[in-house]
Amino acid sequence: MSYKIGLSDLERDGGTSLTRQLVERFAAAIDSGALAPGEKLPTTRALAAEAGINHLTAARVYRRLAELGYVTASVGRGTFVRSAPPAAAAEEGDEWQSYVLPERPMSYLESVVADAFRLPREPGMLSLSTGWPSPRTYPTPELARIAAEVFEEEGGEAISYLTAEGLFGLREQLARWGGDCGFATDPDEIIVTSGARQAIDLCARAVLEPGDVVAVESPTFVGFLSSLRATGARLIGLPVDDQGLDTDALERLLARHEVKLLVLQSACQNPTGTDLSPQRRRRVAELAQERNFFVLEDRVYAALRYEGEGVPPLRALAPSHVIYVNSLSKTVGGGLRVGWLAARGPVRDRLAMLKLETDFHTTTLAQHIAARFLAAGGHERQLRRSIGFYRERRDALLEALERHLAGEYRARVPRGGHHVWVRLERPLDERALYREAARRGVTFTPGGIVTVERHAQTHFRLSFPLLDPEELDEAVRRLARAIREVRRQDRHAATMPLS
Amino acid sequence: MSYKIGLSDLERDGGTSLTRQLVERFAAAIDSGALAPGEKLPTTRALAAEAGINHLTAARVYRRLAELGYVTASVGRGTFVRSAPPAAAAEEGDEWQSYVLPERPMSYLESVVADAFRLPREPGMLSLSTGWPSPRTYPTPELARIAAEVFEEEGGEAISYLTAEGLFGLREQLARWGGDCGFATDPDEIIVTSGARQAIDLCARAVLEPGDVVAVESPTFVGFLSSLRATGARLIGLPVDDQGLDTDALERLLARHEVKLLVLQSACQNPTGTDLSPQRRRRVAELAQERNFFVLEDRVYAALRYEGEGVPPLRALAPSHVIYVNSLSKTVGGGLRVGWLAARGPVRDRLAMLKLETDFHTTTLAQHIAARFLAAGGHERQLRRSIGFYRERRDALLEALERHLAGEYRARVPRGGHHVWVRLERPLDERALYREAARRGVTFTPGGIVTVERHAQTHFRLSFPLLDPEELDEAVRRLARAIREVRRQDRHAATMPLS
Numbered sequence: 001m002s003y004k005i006g007l008s009d010l011e012r013d014g015g016t017s018l019t020r021q022l023v024e025r026f027a028a029a030i031d032s033g034a035l036a037p038g039e040k041l042p043t044t045r046a047l048a049a050e051a052g053i054n055h056l057t058a059a060r061v062y063r064r065l066a067e068l069g070y071v072t073a074s075v076g077r078g079t080f081v082r083s084a085p086p087a088a089a090a091e092e093g094d095e096w097q098s099y100v101l102p103e104r105p106m107s108y109l110e111s112v113v114a115d116a117f118r119l120p121r122e123p124g125m126l127s128l129s130t131g132w133p134s135p136r137t138y139p140t141p142e143l144a145r146i147a148a149e150v151f152e153e154e155g156g157e158a159i160s161y162l163t164a165e166g167l168f169g170l171r172e173q174l175a176r177w178g179g180d181c182g183f184a185t186d187p188d189e190i191i192v193t194s195g196a197r198q199a200i201d202l203c204a205r206a207v208l209e210p211g212d213v214v215a216v217e218s219p220t221f222v223g224f225l226s227s228l229r230a231t232g233a234r235l236i237g238l239p240v241d242d243q244g245l246d247t248d249a250l251e252r253l254l255a256r257h258e259v260k261l262l263v264l265q266s267a268c269q270n271p272t273g274t275d276l277s278p279q280r281r282r283r284v285a286e287l288a289q290e291r292n293f294f295v296l297e298d299r300v301y302a303a304l305r306y307e308g309e310g311v312p313p314l315r316a317l318a319p320s321h322v323i324y325v326n327s328l329s330k331t332v333g334g335g336l337r338v339g340w341l342a343a344r345g346p347v348r349d350r351l352a353m354l355k356l357e358t359d360f361h362t363t364t365l366a367q368h369i370a371a372r373f374l375a376a377g378g379h380e381r382q383l384r385r386s387i388g389f390y391r392e393r394r395d396a397l398l399e400a401l402e403r404h405l406a407g408e409y410r411a412r413v414p415r416g417g418h419h420v421w422v423r424l425e426r427p428l429d430e431r432a433l434y435r436e437a438a439r440r441g442v443t444f445t446p447g448g449i450v451t452v453e454r455h456a457q458t459h460f461r462l463s464f465p466l467l468d469p470e471e472l473d474e475a476v477r478r479l480a481r482a483i484r485e486v487r488r489q490d491r492h493a494a495t496m497p498l499s
Numbered sequence: 500m501s502y503k504i505g506l507s508d509l510e511r512d513g514g515t516s517l518t519r520q521l522v523e524r525f526a527a528a529i530d531s532g533a534l535a536p537g538e539k540l541p542t543t544r545a546l547a548a549e550a551g552i553n554h555l556t557a558a559r560v561y562r563r564l565a566e567l568g569y570v571t572a573s574v575g576r577g578t579f580v581r582s583a584p585p586a587a588a589a590e591e592g593d594e595w596q597s598y599v600l601p602e603r604p605m606s607y608l609e610s611v612v613a614d615a616f617r618l619p620r621e622p623g624m625l626s627l628s629t630g631w632p633s634p635r636t637y638p639t640p641e642l643a644r645i646a647a648e649v650f651e652e653e654g655g656e657a658i659s660y661l662t663a664e665g666l667f668g669l670r671e672q673l674a675r676w677g678g679d680c681g682f683a684t685d686p687d688e689i690i691v692t693s694g695a696r697q698a699i700d701l702c703a704r705a706v707l708e709p710g711d712v713v714a715v716e717s718p719t720f721v722g723f724l725s726s727l728r729a730t731g732a733r734l735i736g737l738p739v740d741d742q743g744l745d746t747d748a749l750e751r752l753l754a755r756h757e758v759k760l761l762v763l764q765s766a767c768q769n770p771t772g773t774d775l776s777p778q779r780r781r782r783v784a785e786l787a788q789e790r791n792f793f794v795l796e797d798r799v800y801a802a803l804r805y806e807g808e809g810v811p812p813l814r815a816l817a818p819s820h821v822i823y824v825n826s827l828s829k830t831v832g833g834g835l836r837v838g839w840l841a842a843r844g845p846v847r848d849r850l851a852m853l854k855l856e857t858d859f860h861t862t863t864l865a866q867h868i869a870a871r872f873l874a875a876g877g878h879e880r881q882l883r884r885s886i887g888f889y890r891e892r893r894d895a896l897l898e899a900l901e902r903h904l905a906g907e908y909r910a911r912v913p914r915g916g917h918h919v920w921v922r923l924e925r926p927l928d929e930r931a932l933y934r935e936a937a938r939r940g941v942t943f944t945p946g947g948i949v950t951v952e953r954h955a956q957t958h959f960r961l962s963f964p965l966l967d968p969e970e971l972d973e974a975v976r977r978l979a980r981a982i983r984e985v986r987r988q989d990r991h992a993a994t995m996p997l998s
Contacts, residue, residue, distance in 0.1 A: 019679050060679070067681050067815040092819040094844025096791045100759065101845060102708045110852055117662045117855070135655035143658065144650035147864075151643030156634040159642065159832030163616045179519045180559070182566050194693060198858035209601045226856045260599065292595045316566040320591040333658030335863030345593025346600060353609055356616070357725045359697035363862040364834030365646075 004034050007051040018053050022061045023068070030070050030081055037083040041071065109449040112434070113222055119443045120466065126475040128462040129443040131270065131301075131418035132334050137386040139332065142378055143369060150368040158365050164356035166192025166340070167364065170371035174340055177374065182316030183299070183324045184342035191352055194362045196300045196327035196339040201227045202358065203296050203323050203341065204261075206350040208233040212260040215253055217245050218452040219421065219459065221270045221298065222445070224263050225452070233260070237452030240269060242412065244276030247283045259293045267302035267311040271421040271450060271461035273414020275311045285317035292321070294347065299326045301417035303383055306391045308415045320345055328370060330418065332382055337362065338370040390418065396469035397462060400476035408483070418465045424458040428486050433458075437482040442475045503533050506550040517552050521560040522567070529569050529580055536582040540570065543578075608948045611933070612721055618942045619965065625974035627961040628942040630769065630800075630829065630917035636885040637832050641877055642868060649867040657864050663855035665691025665839070666863065669870035673839055676873065681815030682798070682823045683841035690851055693861045695799045695826035695838040700726045701857065702795050702822050702840065703760075705849040707732040711759040714752055716744050717951040718920065718958065720769045720797065721944070723762050724951070732759070736951030739768060741911065743775030746782045758792045766801035766810040770920040770949060770960035772913020774810045784816035791820070793846065798825045799838075800916035802882055805890045807914045819844055827869060829917065831881055837861065837869040889917065895968035896961060899975035907982070917964045918944075923957040927985050932957075936981040941974045 005025050010018055029035040042050070044058040051058070062079050065071040073079045120127035150158050165171065171187035178184030193199040200223055208214065210232030216224055218237025228235055236253060239246045245264050253259065262284070266276040276284070288295050297314045315322035327339030343351060355361065373379065394413075397420055401411060411422045430446045437444060447459030462479075464472055504524050509517055528534040541549070543557040550557070561578050564570045572578045619626035649657050664670065670686035677683030692698040699722055707713065709731030715723055717736025727734055735752060738745045744763050752758065761783070765775040775783070787794050796813045814821035826838030842850060854860065872878065893912075896919055900910060910921045929945045936943060946958030961978075963971055 017675060017679050020675075063811060064679075064681060064815075067811045092788065092817060094819045097793075097819065097845045100791055100793065101706065101849060104849070110856075113855065114663075114852070117660065117859075130660075132660055135659060138655040138658055140650060140655050140657065144647065147646050147650065148643065151639060151646065156637040156639050156832070157834075158639065159637055159834040160634060161616065161629075161631055161833040164613075176516060176519075180516050180563075182563060194858040194862070201857050207600065223856070230856065289591065292599055294596075294599065312562060312566050316563075318591060320593045320596065333655070334660040334859070335656075335658040337858065337860070337862040346596045350600060350603070353613070356612065357609075357722070357729065358700050358857075359693040359836065360616075360833070361836070363693070363836040363865050365865060365868075366862050369864075 005029050010051060010053075018051075018057055019060045019064065022047075022051065022053075022057075023064045026061065026065055027068065027070055035081050037081050039081045041079045041081070043078065108431070109222060109226060112446060112449050113226070115438075115443065116445070119438070124441050125438075126442045126471055126478065127466055128464070128472075128475050128479070129445045130466060131330065131463045132465060133330055133332065133386070134389065134465050137382070137389055139373075139378060139382050139385075143333075143373065146369050146372045146376075146378075147365070149372065150365065154368055158368055160364055162361045162364055162367070164352050164361050165190070166361055167367040167371060170338075170367045170374070171340075173371050173374040174342075178342060181310075181312060183313040183326070184315070185319075189319075189342045189344050189348065191341050191343070191348070191355060192362050192367055193327075193339045193341060193355065194337040194359070195329050195334070196298060196325045197223050197329075198337075198358075198362075199325040199327075199339050199341040200224060200296065200298065202351050202354050203325070204228050204231050204233075206347060206354050207261050207294055207323075213257045214261045214263060215250060215259050216263040216452060217265065217269065219271050219447065219450040219461070220263065220452075221265070222450050224296075224298075225450070228261075228263065235452050240272050240274060242274055243280055244269060244274050245280060245284065247280045247287070250284070250287065254287065254291055259291070261294045261296060262288065263296045263298070264314075265298045265301070266314045267299060268305060268414065268416030270298075270301055270417055271419040271445070272412060273417050273419060273421065274412065275308060275415055276314070278311075281311065281314055282317065285314060285321070288318050288321040295322045297322050297324050299324065300330050302326070303331055303379075304387065304390060304418070305416035306387065306394060306414075315342060323347065323351075328373075328379070331379065331386070332373070336366050336370065338366050390465055393464040393467065393469065393472060394420070396472045397464040397476065400473040401462075403473065404476045404480035405483070408480075418463050420462045420464065422460055422462060424483070426487075427456060427458045428483065429490060430458055430460070432486045432490065433460075433482055436486050437479055440478045440482050442478040442482070444479065504528050509550060509552075517550075517556055518559050518563065521546075521550065521552075521556075522563045525560070525564055526567065526569055534580050536580050538580045540578045540580070607930070608721060608725060611945060611948050612725070614937075614942065615944070618937070623940050624937075625941045625970055625977065626965055627963070627971075627974050627978070628944045629965060630962045631833050631964060632829055632831065632885070633888065633964050636881070636888055638872075638877060638881050638884075642832075642872065645868050645871045645875075645877075646864070648871065649864065653867055657867055659863055661860045661863055661866070663851050663860050664689070665860055666866040666870060669837075669866045669873070670839075672870050672873040673841075677841060680809075680811060682812040682825070683814070684818075688818075688841045688843050688847065690840050690842070690847070690854060691861050691866055692824075692826075692838045692840060692854065693836040693858070694828050694833070695797060695824045696722050696828075697836075697857075697861075698824040698826075698838050698840040699723060699795065699797065701850055701853050702824070703727050703730050703732075705846060705853050706760050706793050706822075712756045713760045713762060714749060714758050715762040715951060716764065716768065718770050718946060718949040718960070719762070719951075720764070721949050723795075723797075724949070727760075727762065734951050739771050739773060741773055742779055743768060743773050744779060744783065746779045746786070749783070749786065753786065753790055758790070760793045760795060761787070762795045762797070763813075764797045764800070765813045766798060767804060767913065767915030769797075769800055769916055770918040770944070771911060772916050772918060772920065773911065774807060774914055775813070777810075780810065780813055781816065784813060784820070787817050787820040794821045796821050796823050798823065799829050801825070802830055803886065803889060803917070804915035805886065805893060805913075814841060822846065822850075827872075827878070830878065830885070831872070835865050835869065837865050889964055892963040892966065892968065892971060893919070895971045896963040896975065899972040900961075902972065903975045903979035904982070907979075917962050919961045919963065921959050921961060923982070925986075926955060926957045927982065928989060929957055929959070931985045931989070932959075932981055935985050936978055939977045939981050939984075941977040941981070943978065 048058040171190040208231040324342040445461035547557040670689040707730040823841040944960035
């Protein structure tokens with residue numbers, strides 16, 4: 001054999017497995033004709049001895065070659081190079097998939113969302129597109145200590161299966177928190193989810209059917225739009241002003257449509273940073289009870305408040321109608337993937353069953369860590385420690401806008417959260433701006449992907465948590481230059497429609 | 500105040516929050532009339548002083564009472580007991596939800612699956628219904644050490660957001676494993692999921708539309724049936740014999756229907772424990788390529804083999820057509836929720852986008868732990884350590900069946916996995932048996948929930964990993980008595996249909 005296949009120089013440092021190296025060498029020898037069709041290969045024992053590998057590895061090499069169609073084995077006779085050309089599994093084309101899969105072109109929204117997870121990691125890119133907590137605020141040492149405690153005290157329970165609703169100890173902590181601020185009164189109301197993102201997706205799937213009407217704040221969190229649209233429901237946008245969701249618009253909508261679900265953020269709304277006023281909050285609860293629709297209340301930024309009184313959850317007023325959603329992703333760390341929802345009645349049972357049928361339950365270890373972190377008061381400490389950090393960045397972003405775009409934009413000072421919602425005084429082609437900005441090393445969230453309806457005006461969302469004040473200044477400087485470049489390129493661009 | 504509401508005996512040990520205790524006392528006083536409508540409450544400062552709490556807590560108590568409708572606050576005047584009866588949010592009924600939610604009665608399948616997660620934890624219950632790894636085999640100390648390493652070496656990365664596809668280091672480990680045994684060749688093919696359960700659900704949602712035809716092994720894993728049915732697809736069952744999926748039946752089905760997806764387990768099939776023969780494996784790959792349908796290949800039990808040669812993944816033969824799914828849940832620990840899929844082409848991109856829109860990505864910490872566990876050879880060590888444990892239990896279960904039900908049943912010796920598939924020689928009412936067995940302290944998986952079509956015969960799945968040999972004997976003894984009791988109760992029960 002050794003005259004046809006070199007076996008002396010196998011890499012044994014573990015970079016590539018021995019099996020794989022040998023398979024590749026045999027395959028290359030057969031492809032090149034060095035090993036001819038019909039030729040008999042050495043026994044596995046002989047191969048093992050010659051290559052200095054164990055017998056099981058040698059057998060695995062031949063098995064893999066057989067799978068790939070290079071050799072055939074015949075009991076009692078041995079292993080032979082196949083006469084037919086290999087089935088060439090690797091050469092199988094993928095075009096057929098497009099004919100078979102449901103029609104669903106990658107949307108503008110999807111491509112921008114995928115960018116939001118990819119671009120911030122590119123070197124030199126300044127991201128104004130992501131509302132993540134800053135890694136510099138992570139309570140990593142505390143979580144490390146708690147994780148060690150969990151393994152020490154819980155043993156195998158740390159990696160055991162749970163019921164779909166999640167770890168009872170965590171649900172107790174959340175219900176206690178909920179009792180204090182009004183989002184829940186009993187652990188039975190709580191279902192732990194993989195982030196608020198999953199809670200939103202489960203809620204959309206549990207409540208909506210194709211053709212149902214959903215009212216949603218516009219602008220809003222992009223994840224609402226994708227999960228709601230995936231159900232086949234009809235989305236209708238409602239404006240948000242400095243008192244939060246416009247309840248008069250909601251009433252006009254209710255006069256015309258039977259609304260199945262209303263989706264809102266009652267505090268530190270993403271992206272406007274506004275709060276729902278006490279009067280409107282009561283009105284939403286009354287309307288939900290009068291007209292019997294569900295409300296999905298997302299509170300992921302509610303605790304990140306820089307000014308103003310806290311807004312109590314809507315769910316305190318209408319616990320049967322409101323499905324409350326929150327997480328630790330914006331305050332502690334998004335990679336934990338610990339979120340929850342609070343609901344009661346038949347919809348709670350549907351949500352629990354759907355969670356079970358989606359992924360059984362959320363990672364046990366992360367739930368134990370979160371329960372102990374909350375019980376030890378870690379979340380409040382974390383908020384106290386990080387609020388100043390984010391407020392400083394919010395202010396730096398607002399200053400940078402004044403410095404580089406004075407007179408060209410309008411923006412409201414967000415009371416909380418990670419975003420500033422900006423409107424340009426003169427419209428331009430939003431997609432061209434997005435591309436030009438990325439070329440200049442800055443990303444943002446185009447208004448078109450977080451609004452339900454098309455706008456003649458140009459909006460965008462700028463998120464500040466991941467950049468330092470100087471970086472925020474540089475990012476806005478790049479953005480301002482991109483805006484001027486796009487205006488220069490197309491003097492006629494005025495009201496390009498989004499699609 | 501103190502003559503109306505006792506404030507001296509507040510619990511300060513943290514069992515119930517002070518806010519909650521005070522809210523409850525005020526509410527009770529208002530409900531009982533001790534505090535009359537229109538009565539003015541002390542200022543928050545006075546309350547704080549009298550109750551020995553801080554001012555913010557006192558303010559929170561009044562805010563919460565206002566939310567609940569017990570009091571109204573009027574700027575400059577103070578806080579008053581409301582004259583109108585409280586809006587009684589808590590008394591809001593839930594009946595309206597049933598009129599609004601999509602019609603979807605809790606199915607027999609769903610109730611049995613929910614039991615499978617609940618019943619094993621009840622005292623005295625012997626569970627033959629769950630295919631979980633035994634906590635006694637968990638590599639807890641090794642995982643604890645790795646978790647500490649992750650925090651030490653990765654810092655904040657341990658809880659950071661990732662791209663939807665998952666941690667690249669884990670995908671590299673999986674691709675290396677995949678290269679050795681044939682399920683993948685490149686990290687780009689791998690998407691990390693929250694268990695194989697989520698991979699299955701994503702696959703069903705990405706590939707299927709209402710009315711599509713899906714061919715599925717019958718009996719099979721119950722999770723397939725719920726995820727596939729939820730898409731509105733039409734399910735058609737194919738028999739499984741001692742060579743695995745019946746490919747002749749598949750060909751007959753293909754002659755009549757355009758199949759969009761075939762779902763199977765190619766090794767240690769759940770629940771029959773059989774392998775797909777080499778000849779049938781090739782035939783399935785050829786048919787998929789000729790007719791262009793997707794194959795969902797689930798391998799969660801493939802590594803838990805007690806006898807026979809390993810079966811290479813089907814995906815090695817048709818990588819564009821096969822979506823491969825696996826996890827660490829049956830071998831390491833189900834609570835980790837680390838699974839993955841391997842796919843390529845447009846369907847891979849759809850799956851990644853759907854993962855992003857479902858829950859962003861799987862918990863970062865668990866992915867780091869899994870990557871290091873695999874890199875250190877932990878998975879192979881874990882298999883070597885636990886195979887004997889499970890084989891002993893399989894054999895004990897088979898012996899117990901012979902001891903307590905000789906002549907009354909048929910069962911195939913499973914080559915791997917956690918289950919024995921049993922057929923009773925004489926049919927009986929499966930649901931009555933399920934109830935009677937639970938009453939006697941033993942649970943099992945009724946055949947009706949893991950088969951697509953109704954059967955005249957009575958089957959059930961018995962799972963052995965969680966019980967010791969003596970417990971397995973006792974569990975089968977209880978089951979045998981339940982069988983006799985059901986036969987006694989209804990001499991006429993013969994071919995009760997399942998629904």
